[in-house]
Each structure stands twice: as C-alpha cells, then as structure tokens.
Amino acid sequence: MTRTARFNPGWYLVAPLLVLVAVMFAGPLANILWLSFTDPEPGLTNYAALIEKDSLRRLVWTTVHICLITTALSVILGYSIAYAMANVAEVARQRMMLFILISFWISVLVRTFSWMMLLGRKGLVNNGLIELGLISEPIPFVRNELGVLIGMVHYMIPYAVLPILVAMLGIDGRVLQASRNLGASPAQTFWRVYLPLTKPGIIAGALLVFILSLGFYVTPAIMGGGKVLMIAEYISVQVLITLKWGTAAMLAMLMLGSVLGLLYVLSRFMKLSEALGGGRT
Amino acid sequence: MQDKQFMRETVTEAAHAFRAGRMDRRSFLALCGMAGVALPSVLAGRAEAAAGEIVMWNWGGQSEECHGSAIGSPFTAETGIPLKFDTSGPLQGKIKEMVDSGNVTADVCDGDLFDAVALGATGHLEPIDYAVVSKDKTLPGYALEHGVSIILYGYAFMYDTEAYKDAPPTSWADFFDTAKFPGQRSLYKWANGSLEAALMADGVAKDALYPIDLDRALAKVKAIKDSTIYWGSGSEAHDMIVNGEVSMGMVWQNRGRNIEQETNGRYKMVMNGAIAMPGAYIVPKGNPGGREAAMKFIAVSQSVDAQLGLFSCLGMTPTNSEAVAKISAEDAPYAITSEANMAVIALNDPTWWGQNTDAAVNAFLEAIS
Numbered sequence: 126m127t128r129t130a131r132f133n134p135g136w137y138l139v140a141p142l143l144v145l146v147a148v149m150f151a152g153p154l155a156n157i158l159w160l161s162f163t164d165p166e167p168g169l170t171n172y173a174a175l176i177e178k179d180s181l182r183r184l185v186w187t188t189v190h191i192c193l194i195t196t197a198l199s200v201i202l203g204y205s206i207a208y209a210m211a212n213v214a215e216v217a218r219q220r221m222m223l224f225i226l227i228s229f230w231i232s233v234l235v236r237t238f239s240w241m242m243l244l245g246r247k248g249l250v251n252n253g254l255i256e257l258g259l260i261s262e263p264i265p266f267v268r269n270e271l272g273v274l275i276g277m278v279h280y281m282i283p284y285a286v287l288p289i290l291v292a293m294l295g296i297d298g299r300v301l302q303a304s305r306n307l308g309a310s311p312a313q314t315f316w317r318v319y320l321p322l323t324k325p326g327i328i329a330g331a332l333l334v335f336i337l338s339l340g341f342y343v344t345p346a347i348m349g350g351g352k353v354l355m356i357a358e359y360i361s362v363q364v365l366i367t368l369k370w371g372t373a374a375m376l377a378m379l380m381l382g383s384v385l386g387l388l389y390v391l392s393r394f395m396k397l398s399e400a401l402g403g404g405r406t
Numbered sequence: 407m408q409d410k411q412f413m414r415e416t417v418t419e420a421a422h423a424f425r426a427g428r429m430d431r432r433s434f435l436a437l438c439g440m441a442g443v444a445l446p447s448v449l450a451g452r453a454e455a456a457a458g459e460i461v462m463w464n465w466g467g468q469s470e471e472c473h474g475s476a477i478g479s480p481f482t483a484e485t486g487i488p489l490k491f492d493t494s495g496p497l498q499g500k501i502k503e504m505v506d507s508g509n510v511t512a513d514v515c516d517g518d519l520f521d522a523v524a525l526g527a528t529g530h531l532e533p534i535d536y537a538v539v540s541k542d543k544t545l546p547g548y549a550l551e552h553g554v555s556i557i558l559y560g561y562a563f564m565y566d567t568e569a570y571k572d573a574p575p576t577s578w579a580d581f582f583d584t585a586k587f588p589g590q591r592s593l594y595k596w597a598n599g600s601l602e603a604a605l606m607a608d609g610v611a612k613d614a615l616y617p618i619d620l621d622r623a624l625a626k627v628k629a630i631k632d633s634t635i636y637w638g639s640g641s642e643a644h645d646m647i648v649n650g651e652v653s654m655g656m657v658w659q660n661r662g663r664n665i666e667q668e669t670n671g672r673y674k675m676v677m678n679g680a681i682a683m684p685g686a687y688i689v690p691k692g693n694p695g696g697r698e699a700a701m702k703f704i705a706v707s708q709s710v711d712a713q714l715g716l717f718s719c720l721g722m723t724p725t726n727s728e729a730v731a732k733i734s735a736e737d738a739p740y741a742i743t744s745e746a747n748m749a750v751i752a753l754n755d756p757t758w759w760g761q762n763t764d765a766a767v768n769a770f771l772e773a774i775s
Binding site for chain 2: 179180183184187241245246247268346347350351352353354359362364365366367368369370
C-alpha cells in the first residue's frame, strides 16, 4: 500500500527515455560484448591476444602513456589558468571564460588543421624562426608524438579548467587569511591549505581529461603522421578495413571497462555527482 | 538473419511487381506490413523506391558529379532508372555491416577488386552476371566472380623538383634511398601499395611481387621510418606535398596530374614502378534495386564513352582497352595502363589482398607505429 503511494508518477515521463536508452544503447552494447567473445570463434581468444600479442600490448601502452602525459599537462596548465580566473575581477573572469568556451566549442578537426598550419614544416612558426635566423632546419613539431600531445592538451585544457575553477571559487577566502594569520608563509598556505581544498576539482578534471583522451581519434591520426597509433584509430581500422570485429569489440570493451573502473575508483573517494558536476553547491 | 533476408527478398520482389503495375498499392503495403521487418524501410520509402532507382555508394567529392555525368546520364537514358548516391564511402566493414543487418540500401559500390575477393568469399556480394557485363572490357584477371574492375587508379610518387634539381629520383629504389636523396617521405598508412613499393625498391621484379614477402617489405619500410610520415586519405597525401611537408610523397596516381598543375610543375610524378589498382563495382547481397538493374548499370559503365568520361573527370584510367586506345597522346602519360606505362608499372593482385588484408595491414601498422 505504502509502496504504491510512494511511486512517483514522474517515472511515467521518464519511462520512454529509459526504454529508448535500453534499446538504443544497452542493446548494441550487449551485441558488442557478445561479438568480443564469439568472433571469429567462441571463447576468450580475443582477450588472450591482449596478453599474447606484443602489438596489442604496445597499442594499449601507447594510448595510456599519451593519455597520462596529456592529463598531467592539461591539469597543470588548467590549474594555473583557473587560478588566474579565480583571482581576477568578475568582468575579467567572464571575459576569460568566454575565451575558454570559444575554444571549447571549436571542432577538433578545425583545431587540428590550424595546428598543422601553424607548426608544420613550412608553417608560420617554423618559417618565422627560419626568417629570423634562429634555426636552419624546421623543427618537427607535428607528425610525431609531440604533435599529438600539443593537439590533445590544447583540446583538453577547458575540460580541466572548468571543474578546477568551480572548486577554487567555492573556497572561502577567510580560510587563507586565517592560515596567513596563524603564521604560514604564502607558499605554505598554498601547498597546505589552498591545494588540498582544490583537490576534488583536480581529481575531477584529471579524470575527465583522461577518460576523454582515451577515445581520441582525429588528433593522433593526423598530427601523429601515422606513427602514433591509439586504440580508437586501431578499432576503426579493425572494423572497416581488416574486418577483425572480434578484436575491435574486445578493445571497445576494454576501453569501456577502464572508464567504468576509473569512475568506480573515483566514487570511492567522492560523490560522483559532485565530481562530474564540479564541486558542491 | 535468414528470415530477415527472405522477408527482404519478398518485399523487394513485390516492389518490382508494384512498379511494373502487377500489384496494387494496397496489396503491396499490406505485404510490407506482413513482412514486418521491412516496416522501417517502407516508412523510409526504401522498399517502394527500390524498384525505381539505383543507389551508387561512392566516396563523395567530385565522384558524385563524375559518376552522374559519365555513367548516370547514359544509364538513365537507356533504362529510365534514375541514379542516386550515397557518398559515405563503401569500406569493406561498412558493406559487411549493411548486408549483415539485413537493411541493404546501396546497389553498386565503388570499391576495390580485393573487396570483391574478401566479401565474395563470405557471401556478402551478388555474383556478377557475365551475360550482361563483359569480361572483355576489362583487363585479363580483373573480371572476378563477385566484382569486375571498371577503372584503374593506383599509387605513384611525386618529388620536389627544387630539392632534387640535377639528379631527380626515378624509381622506388631512389625513394627508399635516404642517403642519396635526403628529405621527408610519405607513404600510404594502410599498407596497400606501400608494401609493393618497398619490395620493388628492394629489387623484386614488378611482376614477381606476389605473394608479398611481408618481412622483407616491412624491413625496407622500417629502414626509412625516421624520414617517413604516413597518410590515410587522398587529401592528406595531397596536403603533405603541396604544403611542403615532404620532398617525395606517394599519392593516388589519378591525382598526380592535379598536383603537378596546382604547383606549376614544382612537384613531378614518377610513373616508373607505379602500382595499378583495379577499382571495381560490386553489388551487396540483396541490393534493393535488384541484381538485374545493378548489372545493367555496370555494363553501361564499361562503355567507351563512360570510361573516357571518368578518365577526364576523375583521372581514373579506363579498363576497356578500346577506351584506352582513344586517349590522346597528351593525356596518355597519365593513363596508368597506356602503352608506354604498361612496360614500367606493376599490377595489383586483388586475390592476394583479398585474402591477406588483415595480416598485411596490422603488420604494417605495427611496423610504423
């Protein structure tokens, strides 16, 4: 009786969406999971290949390694940008926010090609440096791992800035004054008070950046010059060109599993809604 | 899967009957309703449209216009069937997915002959009807059970005339010789063509490339890895050259002439050792427009006029020898199978690639990454 009374009729409104998600999302996902165990033959062969094959291990390592560096650089750069934004007047902050959002909205393809024009062998930067006589041979900024990192970090910085900024804006300024008042130096105040208080923002930002980096496709494909092969591109090749759908499904599952695992780890430390929503309200 | 296929065939048959006036609209829709699975396609108007058009699945860009004028116009004039396009690129995986899902929306794919070997073996393609399509209007060995080569494209390399003024490179051996010819190179990322080029550079004769010795080819590719970047699409290959990223770059042979013109002759194409690729028209199993119409379409595309139209529009070389004979002396150097070029080019073996693409591509990716 009480159960029926507690049933929120709002669910009726949500139900179509839930059904849609179940059919359009869970269904295909289950299909991919199924493929990963059955194509080309039933069993664990696709997953075993992950351990047995050097090429796959190297692929996973390249992806993780690029994502880790991207995450570290994005968070460090994002932190300093967020710090600046948190400590300027409201008008200036809004202006800075506008710039962040503009770069946030520009498509990844456009950015990638812009970087190629700027940093290519005959790009603006190399030509400029050669004209100035600073270098004689163009610096290989792109079509290598450095290029991939430049492109990815640039894309990811806004994702790091936003949660960190929210955490910073939530800090009560009086806490810092109290710290100074109690005899801590500015550096001590930063390391022992400010930084720990922004930790939720840092973790949320880092996690967001890492998860999004895992699925990067366009930037490594173009700016890596074919030499930096990450999982997303490899999956696309296995689906479209080599028809190794089992391998592709296995890697897709591996990626999904890692993301869910990371979210689980995070949930042990903080409320997910808080991390992904960016701080408390 | 099997019943889906059956339902689809039933509805497609009915669509033919409907169009021919043998069945009224209400019965047709009722049948579609009974078939159930076909409901979405009926809603989208596909099954009904099925009997009335041919959908060509190609790669977009200029090809839509070129295929339309060179093949579409004569085909429609002859049969009354309009030609439509899907320009999303018929990669093997997409064709397989389309047929497996039971919702086939394309009739003729602008694919590769090696796709015909790979997908034909797994039952994803309609066999070519050689009563309608001519085996004589293509190259020997390029009329296979599930695909026939209509045009040839290929791989060749271009070099910067300013970088190599006095002694320009003339062969793949020069391309792979970074000591004698310093500078950046570019190769195709998905192995095709790049492996053949490496073998020729290593001294393998152009008619003894297959079966490809993967280890030997990859060793050669790895040897110049530090000075090589890799492209995945024709436009990327084009950009690498015109933006001065490379001093020598592999390109789609049919695009070479454009690059020469665009750079006012600064970059020049080398046809010696070019690898001719048989581009083939293939028909997905259970195509909505019916096998008969698709075959008719392929037959029209073999005609001399259609072939010459594709050559002038896309730079792709005719497979019909009669059409090749009509190419002017000025254009002949850019036709990959012109008499002069035939002596120096290699011909791709679609059977080897159809059977070994997965191993070759993955080994190549492992070698370059």
